[in-house]
Amino acid sequence: MTAFDATREFAQSLDESDPLRGFRDQFNFPDDRDGRRNIYVCGNSLGLQPKIAVQYVTEVLTDWARLGVEGHFHASRPWLEYHRLASGGFATLTGAHEQEVVAMNTLTVNLHVLMATFYRPDAERNKIVIESQAFPSDYFAVTSQLQLHGYDPADSLIEWEPREDELLYNEDLQAILDRHGDEIALLLLPGVQYYTGQVLDMAELCEMARQAGCRIGLDLAHAIGNVPMSLHDWAPDFAAWCTYKYLNSGPGAVAGAFVHERHLDGDGSEQLTGWWGHEQSTRFRMARQFEPAAGAERWQLSNPPVLALAPIVASLSLFEEAGIDALREKSLRQTAYLKYLLDEEFAGEIETITPFDARGCQLSLVITKPNLNARGVFKALEQQHVTGDWREPNVIRAAPVPLYNSFEDIYELSVRLRAAIRANEPR
Numbered sequence: 001m002t003a004f005d006a007t008r009e010f011a012q013s014l015d016e017s018d019p020l021r022g023f024r025d026q027f028n029f030p031d032d033r034d035g036r037r038n039i040y041v042c043g044n045s046l047g048l049q050p051k052i053a054v055q056y057v058t059e060v061l062t063d064w065a066r067l068g069v070e071g072h073f074h075a076s077r078p079w080l081e082y083h084r085l086a087s088g089g090f091a092t093l094t095g096a097h098e099q100e101v102v103a104m105n106t107l108t109v110n111l112h113v114l115m116a117t118f119y120r121p122d123a124e125r126n127k128i129v130i131e132s133q134a135f136p137s138d139y140f141a142v143t144s145q146l147q148l149h150g151y152d153p154a155d156s157l158i159e160w161e162p163r164e165d166e167l168l169y170n171e172d173l174q175a176i177l178d179r180h181g182d183e184i185a186l187l188l189l190p191g192v193q194y195y196t197g198q199v200l201d202m203a204e205l206c207e208m209a210r211q212a213g214c215r216i217g218l219d220l221a222h223a224i225g226n227v228p229m230s231l232h233d234w235a236p237d238f239a240a241w242c243t244y245k246y247l248n249s250g251p252g253a254v255a256g257a258f259v260h261e262r263h264l265d266g267d268g269s270e271q272l273t274g275w276w277g278h279e280q281s282t283r284f285r286m287a288r289q290f291e292p293a294a295g296a297e298r299w300q301l302s303n304p305p306v307l308a309l310a311p312i313v314a315s316l317s318l319f320e321e322a323g324i325d326a327l328r329e330k331s332l333r334q335t336a337y338l339k340y341l342l343d344e345e346f347a348g349e350i351e352t353i354t355p356f357d358a359r360g361c362q363l364s365l366v367i368t369k370p371n372l373n374a375r376g377v378f379k380a381l382e383q384q385h386v387t388g389d390w391r392e393p394n395v396i397r398a399a400p401v402p403l404y405n406s407f408e409d410i411y412e413l414s415v416r417l418r419a420a421i422r423a424n425e426p427r
């Protein structure tokens, strides 16, 4: 690996030799403020808007205006099959077969829809395992599923705890499986932990669940568009993700779902059903007999919000052009550079929780300098037009995104961080 240097010129030289540098211009950045450009390191929360998104949305609006209901068949990209335009990109990014993925609903809804199929408790196996720091929505989803089936989360929810360094260790999960494996129906685990940025060994988690005879679902909210995956081979039972974080598809955009091939031959009796999960060629006969569509599309309920799908299709075209492996390579360099700057310039002031050898785009920075008002540092960063995100009590999550962040952004982040610390030092 190149030896790094803590100068602007060095950061600029990294940008000059970056084969992906052209993608930055294809995104809209927040407006300059007080003559200062925005430093956006918040793609883990809401990705920036691809400039072509407006074309894709306008196309749908125009077709609707021109064609009315005929747009289902005659739009430039017919609405009847519009959701399929996301399947190729989803399949590439998750390492799935195209028929294993579908764009539908939103993330938490998909977790529920998929748990309706894959959380099937019985007298022997009825417990669910999550990580104890799971995103609140995932926690609510699993506890409500337990309750709806008549189980008390106090008895039936098992939490995989991180260690003192805030990281998750597979041995600890294995200990849970050794002890309770035959009572556990389902594991619902993240691909990338949202708070620490730790990338979990998804292949191993799937294997551990399989060995214990448990089902496993993955929440890929922070993994999709961030790290390459091989879902088909890893073979979780199901997975779901949102598309507004690293996938840059806009606030509340339509989410994605994966169901492994081995579950794709059901007749629809073990799932929630709606008319859009019905085989398309006979759907409009409006018969009462449910004929399952092929693939994960069978889990669709409603006809999809085409306007909300349009930015996903736009954004996925950029991922296809850039390639997830090239993006990952750049991302590893970018976070290595950020870590280098932190170690060089902020020793004793800032530490990272994120494990360096299991990192994605995000580094979670902890402000450790004594007598420094951490919240004040974050506020001062915001005042300098840095967009990152804050988690109580003292963590700043910074996620350089290889599609649109430059190495100079990372350098500039360090400059503004220094100013923000200075402004908060006790005098």
Ligand SMILES: *Cc1c(COP(=O)(O)O)cnc(C)c1O
Binding pocket: 106, 107, 108, 109, 135, 137, 138, 190, 194, 219, 221, 222, 242
């Ligand atoms: C972002 C995120 C969510 C958000 O859920 P929505 O249904 O999209 O509002 C849920 N879970 C995790 C782990 C997330 O990171």
